[in-house]
Amino acid sequence: MTERPVISQDATRKARQSRKRQEVALLIPLFGAIILFTPLLGSLGIGGDSLKSRFVSLFLIWLGLIIASFIMRRMLRPDMRGDD
């Protein structure tokens, strides 16, 4: 087997994985926007009517998004090389 296909396969595989990671990176804010920006949450009955449960659910979702973002940032590390 020659080296030629190795190069292009390697490059395309890396590019594809990178694209996938970036698409996932788009999913998190999209999910966050749907939950926190549209009335979906209330219509699903999540959080209920009491201030306490709303407070807890809102902050839990918030924290969940932050953790997701933290994980995402680690996943995207291969796509971001070098530091100033």
Added chain:
Amino acid sequence: MLSFNVLITICLIYVGILFAVAGWADARARAGSAKFLRSPIVYTLSLSVYCTAWTFYGAVGSAARNGLEFATIYLGPTLVFLAWWWVLRRLVRLGRRQRITSIADFISSRYGNSNIIAVIVTLLCVIGSTPYIALQLQSLTLSLGVFAEDTQTYMPGTAAFWAAVGLAFFTILFGTRNIDANERHHGVVSAIAVEAIVKLVALLSVGIFVVWGLANGPADILSRAPASMSTAEPLITPRWMTLTFLSATAIICLPRMFQVLVVENTAEEHLATASWAFPLYLFMLSLFVLPIAIGGLSFLPEGSNPDLFVVTLPLETGNFSLATLAFLGGFSSATSMVIVAAIALSTMVSNHIVLPLWIRANRERDPQSDDVRSLLLSARRISIVCILALGYLYYSLTDGTAALASIGLIAFLGVAQVLPALLGGLFWNNATRIGALAGILTGFAIWAYTLFLPSFEGQLILGQQALQTGPWDLTWLRPQSLFGSQIEDPLVHATVFSIGGNLLVFVVVSLITDPTPLERLQAVRMVHAQDSNPRFRSAGEATIEDLFILAQRILGRADATALFERFARTQNRQSGLPEYTDDLMRVLERELAGTVGAAAAHAMLAQVSGSEDLSFEDLFAMADETAEIMEYSQELEIRSRELAETAAKLREVNMRLTDISSQKDAFLSQVSHELRTPMTSIRSFSEIMRDNRGTPQKDQKRFASIIHDESVRLTHLLDEILDLSFLESGEAKLNIQDSELSEIVSRSLNSTSAMAEHRQITILTDIRPKSMRLVTDPNRLSQVLINLITNAIKYGTADTPIVKISARIRQSEVILNVKDNGPGIPPDTARIIFEKFSRVGQSADRGSAGLGLAIAREIMRNLGGSIQLQQSNEKGANFELRMPLSIAGKAAAE
């Protein structure tokens, strides 16, 4: 009770620490050892300039009044940071690459460096920020007033004034120290990072104190919430969405946010950390807001100002040090906002308003003699003073508290008008300058009409009457119910109409206008900034895959692969791509330069590697180079075509010249040879006759007749030469007439009959049909025939020599053959018999100069016919004449 003077002293010490931090950071940055300053943590903390006194104090107030609604102010930015990869990264990268100094600068450079857009955005930002600065001064004085022992002697105006003076001093000192190429302010950013920590610690401390000090844990404090906070209304209402949208917009569009987010960013990597760290900061900051609000409502006497719960809760419960910390938190929030806003606004004002005006005013003067740098510095300092003065003035004029409280969101919406132009510029290729301008102005006008002016409650321009029933009683124009819409909340109403109108006008105008070339260029650079370059990279280094893809596009797949494989092998790698080396870059640049030109290759690699920005010089060099190459190659093509044509012509002419020259040489040598022989005899015999007087009469007579004969021959030869030259040049006179072929043939036979009889040669004629009419010169045609017959007789060496003359008609041509049964003409001689002075065989008689056939050919050419030697297997020579029939002849033939 804490002494007011002690608080002031603590405050001054705190300010002193901030000065020291800023000074130290500036010194470190100048010394080039600012590694700590360039950490993602400092960057994240500096973003906290978003949380002003309005949010520090106001969030608790908002929570006390509207429950969880306060969270929207933090959720908007959280969502934007979650989408950092798709929006903020692009913004930060472009800001760094294009050395953007402010949001006005960014929008103006996207739309072809339009200064009018920069001026409008600057004005919009100043209008939006002034009340905001006033709000900070108010928060400062209000919170300070809480500590005053004697509220009668406390002068809030004086406190606000000195606060403004102090802030102006700090901002000028650390914000305008130099005109940095990147407009980065390490000192200010460090001080703000410290303030961010103080803010967070203060709010967390008060929160913990309330939850675990005053109440018995989270469950207890939440259960103390008044019933009014629990409603059946869904959490996410149009107002919730509007507030989230506005806060999300603010994190990008507010001048101070753009300053810390984009301008002060030293590495894109920092943004990656901030993507989760800043939302976490906001999360922690808002975690105790609701508990503090509930605590204030439960533990403080009724009627306490909820906006001051953060300070009053610890103060009223005797926790003075915590109250001081809370005050410092609020102080930090207010000061950091004012400082950064003043820096951002002063940069915009000096760059987009003062500098263009100054340049216009000093157009006549020699620009070399003036220092633009010092002008910018002083313009910036004066701007800072003016902006703070404006804020103070606004604070003094409004003097109230109620009008100021709502101004934060009004300002948010005002600045949000920049958003469509900003995002459109980032993601939409066809967004144009005029579209952006029209959109911003439309949105701004609707904002002013539906929210800003009505906020003065009929005191400014729009009167009460106009607010209630619309101007001139046009109800559909009611400022807070445009087109009869039923949106109750004025903020939601104004947001829907101003942003909607802005977006609509921006899109429609962009679609119907054409961008200028510079706009198009900037659009390509900004919209496609990431497409070719999907990797996140802050250092000047392209991934090897990028280089490989680039090389493939330009060199072609096979060549690029071969090149990279060669490098991989030299690096002893069995498979995959080679390591990135300078050598590889150099070779690659050279290879690319061979295809696209040196400037273009350099620019492409620079672009892919992100190591340097593509400057206009690069572009111009690229364009020049390409144009030059194209021009040059076109010229070359034309030249080479011309050259080829000329060369072909020259070759042809040269060939003809060589031909003519050799013909002339041959002709001259023949002529001289032909002349020489008779001239020699004439000379010899005339000499004999002159020198020998005793020559007998008989000899004398013989000699004289030889001289005579030779002279005749000479004359004949010269006549022939003359005749030939006339015929060749086409100047021979022809006596063309309608003639009968048989007559011409018989005339020729008569002329040669004596010679034929002498040689005993039989001449047969076979002319069918008998009558053939020709339009020709009969004498000349007869001359040709005589020549041919004479030749046939001369070479008639057969036992019974016969010459046969036959004529036929074939396709309106007369074909006449003169054929003998002599030895014929060998093929190698056949080629040259029509040339001048050519004779067949050595036995030729001396009477001929060898011009007969040449003359015959020329005559036939002049008569519109031809003469050829027919080659056949039969013995003897066969000459064929072809000539056209006359019209009458043709008719007869048919």
